Amino acid sequence: MGAQLRVYRQKIRSAQTTKKITRAMELISASRIQKAQARVRESTPYSRAITRAVSAVATYSNIDHVLTTEPEKIERAAVVIFASDRGLAGAFNANVLKESEQLAELLRSQGKEVVYFLVGRKANAYFAFRKRDAERVWTGGTDAPQFETAQEIGQAVLEAFLRDASEGGVDEIHIIYNRFVNMLSQVPEVVRLLPLEVVEGVEEPDSTATLPLYEFEPDVEEVLDSLLPVYIESRLYNAMLMSAASKHAATQKAMKSASDNADKLITNYTRLANNARQSEITQQISEIVGGADALGSGK
Structure with missing residues (x-):
């Protein structure tokens, strides 16, 4: 569980670095x-x-x-x-x-x-x-x-x-x-x-218009x-x-889109890291309680 938490934290740091660059x-x-x-x-x-x-x-x-x-x-x-x-x-x-x-x-x-x-x-x-x-x-x-x-x-x-x-x-x-x-x-x-x-900028004259004379x-x-x-x-x-x-x-x-995607990655990985940390804490508490119960029943 600790290794998984380290992976998530590393990915969060990478996404934060990427966001700084794209921003x-x-x-x-x-x-x-x-x-x-x-x-x-x-x-x-x-x-x-x-x-x-x-x-x-x-x-x-x-x-x-x-x-x-x-x-x-x-x-x-x-x-x-x-x-x-x-x-x-x-x-x-x-x-x-x-x-x-x-x-x-x-x-x-x-x-x-x-x-x-x-x-x-x-x-x-x-x-x-x-x-x-x-x-x-x-x-x-x-x-x-x-x-x-x-x-x-x-x-x-x-x-x-x-x-x-x-x-x-x-x-x-x-x-x-x-x-x-x-x-x-x-x-x-x-x-x-x-x-x-294509004649650009020269409008076609109407039938009553007088054509200009150029020299x-x-x-x-x-x-x-x-x-x-x-x-x-x-x-x-x-x-x-x-x-x-x-x-x-x-x-x-493109960089605005990349920064937004980095924000989403940071949010997702932060949520996963919190879940992993919570699971690790729950497991540690379970192990402590289990050990205490074992010691109490042994007496």
Whole structure:
């Protein structure tokens, strides 16, 4: 009985230690998520403004630009996956990787070859474990993304897009990341980045409206050449910030759940330890009473 009591007490100490760790990680994530949300709010208006500018040029010009024109046949598609460098975030990484598998299956069913660009150690480990190749991998800094990383990713995917598919290039680019909805919900989202197909921020005019007249200097093609790389970098950076905010929220939620579970374990093991201690005391009293009765009857 004493050995069982020692086991329960050891489990209580282990659960208490675990609770301290998870509680500390919960508080750290709670402090980081405020800054991550602020960075998302600051970057979103710029990303939308760039998107509107690109949409305006693409909509009100009659030029066929390589970055806005749908190719006749799409042979290779690039998928950029935004995961995290660390775990302990619930289903954060599993959800985005599952979404990437579904997208890859859809693209392959359309006869397209899929190439991957990975952001985060968890995505790299997922592909390495399955012995699958990736074009480029970026690790480190997913908790606090830097714009320089978004520029590097943008240059890599744009270079692949501008190359011919027969030379190792791609015909379209998709990005997959966790979109921050609120503290309890982070939703995997798939966006086709290139070729630009959705006009965002440009409303369709009604039949009585007068269409605006645009003049482009020096010319439309040079304007698109200048705007589209900036557009790609801003969208990638916004996705990185969204992913970082989602990761901190997922970590906070997971650590809160772990702390609650530790509390339940401590309560359960404390109850079992009290029962074991009570049984031990009862047994000791029974042995004392039994011994006293034996001595009394012997006289």
